[in-house]
Amino acid sequence: MSAQSSLPSGMAYFYQTRKSTIQRSFFLSCFILLAALFFLYQTEVFQIRSSPEISAVNPTPTLTGPNDGIKTPLIRGSNDVALVAPKTRDENVRWMATFCKQFGCTPYIYTTDEIPEEDYLHPRTLKGHEAAAYLTYIVDHYDHLSPFTIFIHGKDEHWHNDAAGPKTSNVLLNLRFEAARAYGYVNLRCLAVPGCPDSLHPAVNQKTDLEYHQLVEDFPQIYYELFGESDAPSQVGHQCCGQFIVTRDRIRQRPRSDYERLLHWVGNTTRTDSYGIGWTLEKLWHIIFGMNAVHCPPVEQCRCDVYGWCGPNPSTSNEVLIPIR
Ligand SMILES: *[C@@H]1O[C@H](CO)[C@@H](O)[C@H](O)[C@H]1NC(C)=O
Secondary structure (H helix, E strand, O other): OOOHHHOOHHHHHHHHHHHHHHHHHHHHHHHHHHHHHHHHHHHHHHHHHHOOOOOOOOOOOOOOOOOOOOOOOOOOOOOOEEEEEEEOOOOOOHHHHHHHHHHOOEEEEEEOOOOOOOOOEOOOOOOOOHHHHHHHHHHHHHHHOOOEEEEOOOOOEOOOOOOOOOEHHHHHHOOOHHHHHHHOEEEOOOOOOOOOOOOOOOOOOOHHHHHOHHHHHOHHHHHHHHHOOOOOOOOOEEOOOOOEEEEHHHHOOOOHHHHHHHHHHHHHOOOOOHHHHHHHHHOOHHHHOOOOOEEOOOHHHHHHHHHOOOEEOOOOOOOEEOOOO
C-alpha cells in the first residue's frame, strides 16, 4: 500500500496535481534549454556563413586536426598546411618560421645556391628556380602530404602578390581555405595580367618572351617530354607568378612518376637554361594540377573566393559577388 492511496481523496488529488506540475515544468525547462541551444547554434552557423571576409588579425580558422578539409574545421594545426619555398642566399626567409607558429603551418625551405646554405633542404637539382624546390617537395613527400600545400617564393615581399598588399604573410593570413578546398588548386594572384588570356602569345611581349620564343615554337615537343601526351594545347593562359595552394587530393590526381618525370626534365633538359626551365614550368603549373589549359577566372570573383573580398562587383553594376564554399 502506498502512502498516497492511504490519504484522503482530496489530498491525493493535491499531490497528483503537484506531481504533474513538477513534471510539466521539468519538460518546459528542458524545452527552453533546447530551444536556447538551438538558437545559439543557428546564430553561430549564421555568423560563419554571413561573414566570409576574414581580417588579417583573425586568420581563417579552417581546419580541425588531420582531415581532408571536407568539414568546416575550427583549428588549424601545423601538419595541416605545408609551406614550400626556394631560397637564395640573399633572401631572408626568417618570417616563415614566425608566421607558421601563428598561422599553423610547417615551412619546407630549399636552398638554391651552388654552395648550399646550412639548415635548409636540398632540391634534386639547382636548375629551374622554384620548379626544382616545388617538384622535389612533391616527389619526396608524395605519400605523406599535408591536406594543403602552399607553394611560394621565399621573400616575404614582392610584386607577384596582389590582394592584401605585397607581403606574402598578409596574403596568406587572408587566404580562404574554402576556395582551395573547392577548387583543388588556387593561384595566389588574381590579376589577369601578365599571363591571361594567353601566356604563350601575350598581347604585350616582355623581353624574356622574345628571348625564349623558341620554347613557344617547340611547345608541342616540350609538352610531350613533360606529360607524355602529344595533344599540346594551342593556347595556355594562367594568372602570373608561380605561387599557389593545392590540396593533397589534387596533387595525387597524378601519380608520383609524373612529378619524377617533370623533375628529371628540369634537371636534365638541354633545351634551355635555368631561367627558361622555370619560365616553362610557370606556364604549366595549373595544367599539372588539373585545371584547364586556359585558366583565367575573373579577377573580382577570384578575389572574393580566395580572399573574401566580396560585395558588389565593380565591373558589373548589379551583380553581388558571393564567395565559394
Ligand atoms: C638527371 O638524369 C640523371 C641520369 O638519368 C638522373 O640520375 C638524375 O636523377 C636526373 N636529375 C633529376 C633532377 O631528376
